[in-house]
Amino acid sequence: MHIDPLEKKWAQISLGICALFVGIIMLDALFHSVNAPSNVETINSATLHLSEEFAEDNLGVEVDDDGNIIVRMVAGRYSFFPKKITVPADTKITFRWVSIDVVHGVHIPMTNMSTMIIPGFVAEVESSFPKPGDYPVLCNEYCGLGHDHMWSKIDVLEKDKWRALQTSSKGVAK
Numbered sequence: 432m433h434i435d436p437l438e439k440k441w442a443q444i445s446l447g448i449c450a451l452f453v454g455i456i457m458l459d460a461l462f463h464s465v466n467a468p469s470n471v472e473t474i475n476s477a478t479l480h481l482s483e484e485f486a487e488d489n490l491g492v493e494v495d496d497d498g499n500i501i502v503r504m505v506a507g508r509y510s511f512f513p514k515k516i517t518v519p520a521d522t523k524i525t526f527r528w529v530s531i532d533v534v535h536g537v538h539i540p541m542t543n544m545s546t547m548i549i550p551g552f553v554a555e556v557e558s559s560f561p562k563p564g565d566y567p568v569l570c571n572e573y574c575g576l577g578h579d580h581m582w583s584k585i586d587v588l589e590k591d592k593w594r595a596l597q598t599s600s601k602g603v604a605k
């Protein structure tokens with residue numbers, strides 16, 4: 432079979448580019464931990480309101496018996512619920528996100544928070560806020576016509592202020 436030398440050269444270049452990309456992906460996966468999320472935890476998105484963990488009353492901030500802070504949030508077209516929560520600055524917080532409808536994303540500028548929220552799965556990310564202030568919570572995965580308006584807010588307080596608020600009115604930070 433005859434292959435034109437020029438065509439052969441281009442075929443080699445194309446295969447070389449493919450090999451390069453596969454190599455980069457493998458290096459990233461092996462040495463830079465660029466992987467698909469490893470927390471594979473499934474949940475039925477259609478019955479979240481009936482689930483124990485993500486029922487409306489259990490959303491928001493929870494401090495467990497060991498003092499760990501867990502935040503549970505639900506993403507749905509077009510908002511994150513609860514609309515506003517209050518957490519302490521400079522503290523490790525475990526966020527657990529679920530979606531009630533389509534694929535959403537969540538991005539909180541100035542933090543490591545950036546993950547997809549896929550219906551049927553729980554997205555868990557550990558994060559912390561460097562300093563007090565208002566942090567926007569944005570959807571960064573196109574989810575429909577209202578996507579541009581899909582955002583919420585996290586109110587980050589100084590640790591001491593947050594603690595005082597927790598003890599003075601138990602319901603506020605929930």
Ligand SMILES: [Cu+2]
Pocket residue numbers: 535536570571572573574575578579581
């Ligand atoms: Cu969106």
